[in-house]
Structure formats: C-alpha cells, structure tokens
Amino acid sequence: MKSCCYFFIFLFLCGTRLYAQDNLDLQSRMPKEVGARQLFVADSFYNWCSSVIKGPDGRYHMFYSRWSHGKRALDDDPMNGIFNGFSGWLKYSEIAYAVADQATGPYRYVKTILKGEGDSRSWDRYTMHNPQIRKFGNQYYLYYISNSFDPAFHFSDNRKVGKDWLHWLKYNCTQKIGVVKAASIKDLVEGRYKKLPQPLMQPDNEHTFEVTTNPSVTQGPDGRYYMMFKSRKPNVGHMTMWMAVSEQPDQPFRLLGQVFTTADLACEDPYLWYDRGRKRFYAIVKYYSNDKVLAPQFGALALVTSEDGLHWQAAKHSLVSMRTLKIKGRPATELTHLERPFLLQDNRGNLQALFAAASIKEPGKGDVLHTDFDHNSFIICFPLSGK
Numbered sequence: 001m002k003s004c005c006y007f008f009i010f011l012f013l014c015g016t017r018l019y020a021q022d023n024l025d026l027q028s029r030m031p032k033e034v035g036a037r038q039l040f041v042a043d044s045f046y047n048w049c050s051s052v053i054k055g056p057d058g059r060y061h062m063f064y065s066r067w068s069h070g071k072r073a074l075d076d077d078p079m080n081g082i083f084n085g086f087s088g089w090l091k092y093s094e095i096a097y098a099v100a101d102q103a104t105g106p107y108r109y110v111k112t113i114l115k116g117e118g119d120s121r122s123w124d125r126y127t128m129h130n131p132q133i134r135k136f137g138n139q140y141y142l143y144y145i146s147n148s149f150d151p152a153f154h155f156s157d158n159r160k161v162g163k164d165w166l167h168w169l170k171y172n173c174t175q176k177i178g179v180v181k182a183a184s185i186k187d188l189v190e191g192r193y194k195k196l197p198q199p200l201m202q203p204d205n206e207h208t209f210e211v212t213t214n215p216s217v218t219q220g221p222d223g224r225y226y227m228m229f230k231s232r233k234p235n236v237g238h239m240t241m242w243m244a245v246s247e248q249p250d251q252p253f254r255l256l257g258q259v260f261t262t263a264d265l266a267c268e269d270p271y272l273w274y275d276r277g278r279k280r281f282y283a284i285v286k287y288y289s290n291d292k293v294l295a296p297q298f299g300a301l302a303l304v305t306s307e308d309g310l311h312w313q314a315a316k317h318s319l320v321s322m323r324t325l326k327i328k329g330r331p332a333t334e335l336t337h338l339e340r341p342f343l344l345q346d347n348r349g350n351l352q353a354l355f356a357a358a359s360i361k362e363p364g365k366g367d368v369l370h371t372d373f374d375h376n377s378f379i380i381c382f383p384l385s386g387k
Contacts, residue, residue, distance in 0.1 A: 025317035029384040033326035041378035086363035177201040216272040264291035286339040
C-alpha cells in the first residue's frame with residue numbers, strides 16, 4: 001500500500017513539473033489571416049500602442065496612442081517641423097479610447113482621455129504615449145510615458161550633431177513613465193482618476209540613462225508588481241532593458257537589474273505577464289537584432305521567458321510572428337513595422353488575442369499632407385486559437 005502511495009505521489013510530481021514547463025507556443029495559435037474589421041485604422045490619425053481590457057459591461061475597451069497626420073503649427077516652437085507626419089509621436093501623441101462589442105472589433109473611437117497640456121512645470125508636458133491598461137484588485141491602472149523639454153541637453157562628449165537632431169533630443173531625452181488610477185473604466189474615461197504628480201520611473205543617470213519608456217507591469221507570484229521597461233546608454237547609445245519592482249502598482253519602482261544584456265537578445269516593446277500555470281514570466285517583444293537567436297527576422301515578434309523575472313532567455317517556441325500580414329481576400333503583405341504587442345487575457349489568464357501596431361510602408365515617408373493606407377499606421381487584432 002505504501003509503495004502504491006509513493007507511486008502516485010511520484011506521478012503527481014512529474015505531472016506538476018511537466019505542467020510548469022516552458023511549452024507556450026503562440027505562433028501555432030496565430031490566425032493564418034485576419035478580416036478587415038480586425039484592423040483599427042483612422043483617416044486623419046496614426047494609431048499605435050494599443051491595450052485592451054474587457055469591462056464589467058461585457059464590452060472591450062481599448063486605450064491607444066494616436067496623433068494627427070500632416071504638418072505641425074510653428075506656434076510654441078519654430079522648429080516644430082521636425083514633428084511633421086509620423087515623427088509627431090514625440091510631441092503630439094495623445095491617449096485615446098475606443099470600444100467594441102467583441103475582442104476582435106470593430107473598434108469605435110470615443111474620445112481622447114490624456115493629452116499633454118503644455119505646462120512647463122510638468123514632467124508630462126507634451127506627448128502621452130505607450131499606454132498599457134491593467135486591473136489589479138478593484139482598481140484600474142493606465143501606465144503611460146510622457147516628456148517635457150530640456151533646453152540644456154547636450155552630449156557629455158561634446159560631439160557636434162545637426163541642429164534638427166539635437167533639438168529632437170531635447171524632447172526625446174526627457175521621457176519618463178507615469179500612471180493614472182481609477183475605480184472603474186467609466187471613471188477613467190470620464191476623467192475621474194488619480195494622477196500622480198511625479199513619474200513612477202525616470203532615468204537616474206547612473207544605471208538608467210536618458211530615457212525610460214515602454215513600460216509593462218504585471219503582478220508576480222510573490223504579490224509584488226514587476227515593471228519591464230526600456231532605457232538607453234549615454235549619448236544616445238544602445239538601448240537597455242530593465243526590470244523593476246514595487247509593493248504597490250502606483251508607487252515608485254526600484255530597480256532589480258538589467259535584462260537582455262547581450263546584443264543577440266536585443267529587444268524592445270515588451271508585453272510582460274506571469275503565467276501561473278507554467279510558473280514563469282513571459283514577455284512578447286519586438287526583436288531588435290539580426291542574430292536570429294529569437295527569430296529569423298529583424299523586427300519580428302518574439303517570446304522570452306524567465307523563472308525569477310531577472311534572468312531571461314529565449315522561450316522554447318520563441319517566434320511569435322514574422323513581419324507579415326494576410327488580410328482576407330488580399331495577398332500576403334510584408335510589413336515595415338509590427339510592434340507594440342499587447343496580449344488580451346481573461347480573468348483566468350487564458351490568452352484570447354494579440355494586438356500589435358503595424359504599417360505596410362514607412363509612415364514617415366510619402367506625402368505628409370495626404371497619407372494613403374500603405375503609409376498610414378494601424379492596430380491589428382490577431383485572435384488566438386485555444387490550442
């Protein structure tokens with residue numbers, strides 16, 4: 001009897017170990033094609049950086065970045081021309097809200113909920129970008145990045161660069177991460193939220209340099225809140241990815257350490273989550289290398305994993321999607337951009353859909369006053385099969 005008991009315990013432990021293994025294969029769950037209604041595109045705006053959550057009303061609520069096509073007025077800065085067209089994300093992006101009855105859409109724009117107010121005393125003076133919606137407990141948290149303007153920015157090695165590039169960096173190198181908190185989606189949309197006066201994360205010029213962007217936050221198995229984000233080495237150097245932790249989702253995060261430290265694992269745009277069944281962290285990222293360790297193509301979407309949130313490696317099935325798009329009734333198209341992934345999950349952690357920002361051709365090219373579809377940007381919803 002005792003040996004039989006030990007046998008069943010052995011089987012249980014083996015089964016638990018197998019269940020906790022790194023066996024997530026997102027590529028096998030991606031659709032072969034998408035319908036036109038699964039593309040969220042606007043005639044006068046670039047759409048980017050989507051995040052989606054199902055509300056208690058049964059509808060799907062999207063928070064995303066958008067900024068207008070065309071040329072910028074030279075009102076507050078005579079060099080605003082550097083923000084014409086797609087480049088306007090750095091100064092003119094706003095966080096908008098759209099809604100749909102189904103996860104796959106179609107989504108309908110409702111209103112803009114966060115926009116830079118131009119207050120020179122504020123760290124989030126201008127752009128509102130990189131939104132990510134999360135619900136922790138009974139509260140909703142919308143993470144975002146913003147910037148101001150630093151007229152004193154200069155290269156520490158005193159190098160000489162073009163006037164336009166230097167002016168761009170006076171905005172770019174002030175990017176920081178913030179959050180707003182609300183009791184409901186309705187409160188968030190209608191402006192009844194708590195906005196922290198200070199950023200959650202900002203460069204410290206010792207470990208993180210120049211920028212803090214691309215925030216993604218999840219709750220770990222220890223109950224703490226983990227943030228993965230991007231920074232950059234001094235003098236507009238190589239990008240670096242970091243992990244930070246906090247006891248509360250809306251309190252300052254402290255650094256745990258750098259992640260993806262080797263060039264062959266260079267990534268950005270992480271979507272981070274903890275898989276309780278597999279007992280490990282995962283992140284979907286845009287692969288930023290030609291070394292083909294995570295994916296066979298630069299700019300493809302890839303999957304990385306970690307058991308402790310600090311030491312990361314390629315997942316067993318690391319490729320999520322190549323930079324291609326097949327719309328029903330049309331030939332497959334190679335995309336110039338496929339990035340800013342966001343994974344929609346239900347309240348049990350089941351994976352439902354992958355959202356990503358995309359463009360067919362380079363959005364910064366073409367006629368800046370008359371943006372055609374190929375030079376526009378849009379958001380794609382890829383419904384995931386239940387395998």
